[in-house]
Structures are given as structure tokens and as C-alpha cells.
Amino acid sequence: MEKQPKLLSSQLLLKNRLFEVTLQRATLSWKDTPAAGRRRASGGINGTLKVGSYCVPVSEIIAVRETEVDSRTKDDGRWQKMSQASAGTHPFAFTVSYVDRGSRHRWRCSDVTFHCPDGALCHQWVQTIKEQLLLLTNRPKHLLVYINPFGGKQQGKRIYEQKVAPLFSRASISTDVIVTERANHARDHLRTDADLKKYDGVVCVGGDGMFSEVIHGLISRTQREAGVDENCPEEKLVPCDLRIGIIPAGSTDCICYATVGVNDPITSALHIIVGDSQALDVCSVHHNSTFLRYSVSLLGYGFYGDVLTDSERKRWMGPARYDISGLKTFLTHNYYEGTVSFLPNLSCRYGRWQVIRSKFLAINAASMSCACPRSPKGLSPAAHLADGTADLILVRKCSRLDFLRHLLRHTSKDDQFDLAFVEVHRVRRFRFTPKHCESDSELDLKESGKKLFSHICRDHPACGCATVNSNWNCDGEILQHAAIEVRYVTNPWAGAQISWLL
Numbered sequence: 038m039e040k041q042p043k044l045l046s047s048q049l050l051l052k053n054r055l056f057e058v059t060l061q062r063a064t065l066s067w068k069d070t071p072a073a074g075r076r077r078a079s080g081g082i083n084g085t086l087k088v089g090s091y092c093v094p095v096s097e098i099i100a101v102r103e104t105e106v107d108s109r110t111k112d113d114g115r116w117q118k119m120s121q122a123s124a125g126t127h128p129f130a131f132t133v134s135y136v137d138r139g140s141r142h143r144w145r146c147s148d149v150t151f152h153c154p155d156g157a158l159c160h161q162w163v164q165t166i167k168e169q170l171l172l173l174t175n176r177p178k179h180l181l182v183y184i185n186p187f188g189g190k191q192q193g194k195r196i197y198e199q200k201v202a203p204l205f206s207r208a209s210i211s212t213d214v215i216v217t218e219r220a221n222h223a224r225d226h227l228r229t230d231a232d233l234k235k236y237d238g239v240v241c242v243g244g245d246g247m248f249s250e251v252i253h254g255l256i257s258r259t260q261r262e263a264g265v266d267e268n269c270p271e272e273k274l275v276p277c278d279l280r281i282g283i284i285p286a287g288s289t290d291c292i293c294y295a296t297v298g299v300n301d302p303i304t305s306a307l308h309i310i311v312g313d314s315q316a317l318d319v320c321s322v323h324h325n326s327t328f329l330r331y332s333v334s335l336l337g338y339g340f341y342g343d344v345l346t347d348s349e350r351k352r353w354m355g356p357a358r359y360d361i362s363g364l365k366t367f368l369t370h371n372y373y374e375g376t377v378s379f380l381p382n383l384s385c386r387y388g389r390w391q392v393i394r395s396k397f398l399a400i401n402a403a404s405m406s407c408a409c410p411r412s413p414k415g416l417s418p419a420a421h422l423a424d425g426t427a428d429l430i431l432v433r434k435c436s437r438l439d440f441l442r443h444l445l446r447h448t449s450k451d452d453q454f455d456l457a458f459v460e461v462h463r464v465r466r467f468r469f470t471p472k473h474c475e476s477d478s479e480l481d482l483k484e485s486g487k488k489l490f491s492h493i494c495r496d497h498p499a500c501g502c503a504t505v506n507s508n509w510n511c512d513g514e515i516l517q518h519a520a521i522e523v524r525y526v527t528n529p530w531a532g533a534q535i536s537w538l539l
């Protein structure tokens with residue numbers, strides 16, 4: 038193997054001890070020098086070389102700067118007193134901020150300060166690291182940020198200002214920040230007003246609903262500019278070339294959790310800074326030939342539709358609304374009759390549609406795992422993020438106790454699909470027609486002012502336990518139609534590349 042030359046190698050002081058510091062093969066490393074005598078054992082970062090040795094890939098360096106030398110310096114958040122001798126022999130210093138990978142996918146920004154014997158050497162280190170950082174072309178420089186001040190526990194603004202903005206500024210990322218004033222403010226601004234050429238990405242501070250606003254704004258704008266008709270289900274959409282980042286500040290945060298592994302604002306900010314990206318599946322939802330919405334996480338009819346419908350009236354409760362509405366919906370135990378048709382993801386290009394007519398407690402299409410703090414492995418743990426398919430989970434009518442067994446398995450290691458009344462299919466397209474609008478009378482019913490959910494189930498006139506139709510929960514938004522057709526909007530064979538996370 039060809040030996041790559043060291044870009045830089047010097048003996049520098051770190052916390053009053055001499056370290057051999059090298060920059061080589063896009064990695065900054067430092068290790069105790071033999072002259073430094075016996076060392077206490079110390080844990081490594083980002084892959085330990087050995088005791089007292091550390092390395093950080095340049096791709097995980099956030100920033101480097103020359104530092105004022107005081108006889109006291111701050112390392113790892115603690116004040117260290119530099120000995121007079123060290124301050125005298127090494128009066129120049131530079132600080133490297135880097136990603137410190139913690140446990141369970143949690144990232145933090147740590148600082149390490151190296152002291153140099155002369156100013157020229159210090160300057161050379163800073164310049165060389167800066168030059169290496171400039172080679173990383175996937176990092177964003179200008180971002181457009183939308184903050185939903187009312188998402189989740191209404192902490193979006195504080196989270197951004199206290200945890201995220203200081204990191205963006207340290208990484209020399211410039212931002213235009215818009216605090217939204219109404220629902221769909223971000224979507225409409227992206228769709229028509231925003232000067233997108235100025236930015237390398239769009240960041241939303243909020244939950245899944247804010248991410249949904251951003252993808253709707255960006256996808257619609259891109260299609261309009263390319264002359265693609267979103268209402269036509271057969272049209273192939275043009276991919277957007279802006280990346281989208283999420284700073285989690287919502288109630289479910291499942292898109293963030295399922296892509297990053299944790300819903301932590303600092304971790305997400307660091308992923309954005311280092312330019313990480315992840316393709317996501319996006320599916321389009323149509324009713325007849327009318328475009329309704331795009332979805333990236335869950336399309337849920339029955340249980341999750343009813344939870345959402347009920348929870349919207351309890352928004353003031355914050356994230357707890359889902360637990361209260363979840364309990365209420367569970368106790369109500371509604372089921373819905375209808376026909377699900379789907380195109381399985383088989384290797385044959387012209388697969389056959391399968392049709393299932395039944396009574397369902399829930400019909401869930403998970404385009405990704407939908408992992409979230411309530412369910413760390415998600416609704417469908419094996420669903421892929423960008424394969425052009427969804428896992429269609431059909432939960433047929435069963436007893437409350439059986440449904441509880443199914444729900445409980447979302448919170449444990451047990452298989453939620455290994456139950457007689459649950460089946461799961463990996464699909465590229467699907468349709469649903471509720472029994473009561475099989476003749477396409479749904480719209481007429483709505484227009485004549487009859488609320489569908491006020492209909493009493495014919496099977497249970499006495500108890501009134503079941504309504505005729507549920508609503509679709511589309512990434513946390515209620516759809517206006519129960520009869521829908523869903524397809525993955527990009528090439529079903531290559532996987533979707535429509536939107537991607539920073």
C-alpha cells in the first residue's frame with residue numbers, strides 16, 4: 038500500500054503534557070509521547086488507537102481556531118491551570134472542535150486545545166486543518182431555517198437559539214431564520230417566495246408536520262418549475278436538489294428518530310454541519326385524479342387515523358395528547374370495512390395486484406420504520422428508508438386484548454407481526470376503498486353536509502361503537518378522503534431520491 042506523507046506532525050502541549058500530534062490520511066490524531074512518562078489510562082474518541090491515543094477524522098472536525106493563551110485554559114468544559122513553565126515554552130494555541138460520538142447515536146461537540154512553542158507553527162496547523170475542511174464539499178454554508186414555535190412542547194425557538202445557532206455559527210454556517218406565524222407558512226414560502234439558489238439546504242425546527250410542510254413546498258415548487266402535473270398519478274416527479282435537515286422539536290419526531298437514531302437537537306445540528314445525508318422514500322397520495330399529499334413516514338387508517346383526529350382537538354396538551362387519544366381510541370375499538378389492493382414488491386416488473394376485502398382495526402403503510410421514542414424499533418422495524426417501497430401492515434378485526442398484545446409489542450423486542458390477525462406486505466403501490474364509498478359516493482356525501490364519522494355502523498346499531506369511515510393519518514395530517522391511491526413517486530426499482538436529510 039502506498040504510504041501517504043504526513044501533512045503535519047509536531048510535539049504540542051495538551052493539558053500540560055506533550056503529545057505527538059499528526060494530520061495524515063484525513064485524520065487528526067494525537068498520542069502521548071514517551072517523554073511524557075507514565076500516563077493515566079484514558080478513553081479514546083471516535084475509535085481509540087490505544088491508551089492515551091486519540092483520532093478524529095477531518096470529516097468530523099467542526100471548526101479550528103487560534104486561541105488566546107492564558108495561564109488558565111478551558112479543556113473539556115473544565116478550567117485547567119497551565120503551569121508557568123508551559124505557558125512560557127508554549128505561548129501559542131489553537132482549538133479544534135470535533136464530533137464526540139456518544140452512546141446510543143448521541144453526538145456532542147468537544148474542544149481540544151493544543152499549545153505550540155511558536156506562532157508560525159500554530160498558524161500553520163490552523164491553516165492546514167482549514168484547507169482540509171475546505172476539501173469537504175458536501176458541507177452546507179448557507180441554510181434557510183424555519184422554526185415552528187408551537188410544535189411539541191413549544192420549545193422550538195429556545196432549542197434553536199440555545200443549542201443549534203451557536204454550533205452553526207462555530208461552523209461558519211450563515212443562516213436566514215424564519216419563525217413561522219401560521220400553519221403552512223413554511224410550505225407557502227418555499228413554494229413561491231424563497232430564493233432557493235442562495236441556500237445549500239433547508240432546516241426545519243419542529244416535528245414531522247414541519248418536515249412535511251418543507252417537502253410539500255420544495256416538491257411542488259420543483260414540479261411547477263419543471264412543468265410536471267402533480268395531479269397526474271402517472272407522472273414521474275423531478276427530484277429536488279436541496280437537502281432538508283430536521284432539528285427535532287415536535288411531538289413524535291419519527292422522521293428524525295428513524296433516520297438519525299435519536300431525537301436530539303445537538304446531534305441533528307452536528308449531522309447537518311458535517312453534511313451527512315440520507316435518501317428517503319416519498320409516496321404520493323391521490324383521490325381519483327386529484328393530488329392530496331405526499332407521505333414519508335406513516336399513512337395510517339383506522340387506529341392511527343382515529344388517534345390523530347381525536348388528538349387534534351387536544352393540541353394544547355402537547356405530546357401527551359397522543360397518549361390520551363391513544364387510550365381513548367383503544368377503548369373505543371372501532372373497526373372499518375373496506376378493500377385494500379396492493380402491488381407487492383416482487384422482482385417481476387409487472388407484478389399482479391392482490392386484493393383483500395376485510396374488517397380492519399388498522400391499515401398502516403410505513404415508508405420507513407417509524408421508530409420514535411414511544412416505539413424505539415418502530416411500526417415496521419425492517420422497513421427501508423430509500424427502497425421505493427412501504428410496509429403495508431393490515432391489522433384485522435380482533436379482540437381488544439389481542440390488539441393490546443399487538444400494540445405492546447411495539448415497545449418490546451417481540452414481533453408485532455407474529456399474530457394471526459396481523460399481516461405485512463412490502464408494496465410499491467396500494468389502494469384503499471372503504472365499503473361505504475365503493476361507488477365513489479364519498480364526495481357527494483361530504484358535500485351534502487353529512488359527516489361520515491357521524492354514521493353509526495350497520496353491524497352495531499345498538500352500541501354505536503363503530504363509525505363508517507375513519508380518516509387517513511398522513512404523517513400527522515388528516516386527509517380529506519378515505520378512498521386513496523398511493524404510489525412511490527420515483528423509480529420503483531432504484532429507490533426514491535426525492536428528498537434527503539442533511
Ligand SMILES: CCCCCCCCCCCCC/C=C/[C@@H](O)[C@H](CO)NC(=O)CCCCCCCCCCCCCCC
Pocket residue numbers: 244245246288289290291334335341344345359360363364367407409411412416441444445447448510511512513514
Ligand atoms: C400499551 C402501550 C402501547 C404503546 C404502543 C405505542 C405504539 C406507538 C407507535 C408510534 C408510531 C408513530 C408513527 C408515526 C407517525 C407520525 O407520522 C405522526 C406525525 O408525527 N405521529 C402520529 O400520528 C402520532 C401517533 C401516536 C400514536 C400513539 C399511540 C398510543 C397508543 C396508546 C394505547 C394505550 C392502550 C392502553 C391500554 C391499557
Ligand SMILES: Nc1ncnc2c1ncn2[C@@H]1O[C@H](COP(=O)(O)OP(=O)(O)OP(=O)(O)O)[C@@H](O)[C@H]1O
Pocket residue numbers: 184185186187188189190216217218219220221222242243244245246247248250286287288289290291513
Ligand atoms: N406558527 C404556527 N402556528 C400554528 N401552527 C403552525 C405554525 N407553524 C407550523 N404550524 C403547524 O403545526 C403543526 C405541528 O407542527 P410540528 O410537526 O412541528 O409539531 P408536532 O405536531 O407537535 O410534532 P409531530 O409532527 O412530530 O407529532 C404542523 O402541521 C404545522 O403545519
Ligand SMILES: [Ca+2]
Pocket residue numbers: 318403404405420421422423424425426427428
Ligand atoms: Ca421504504
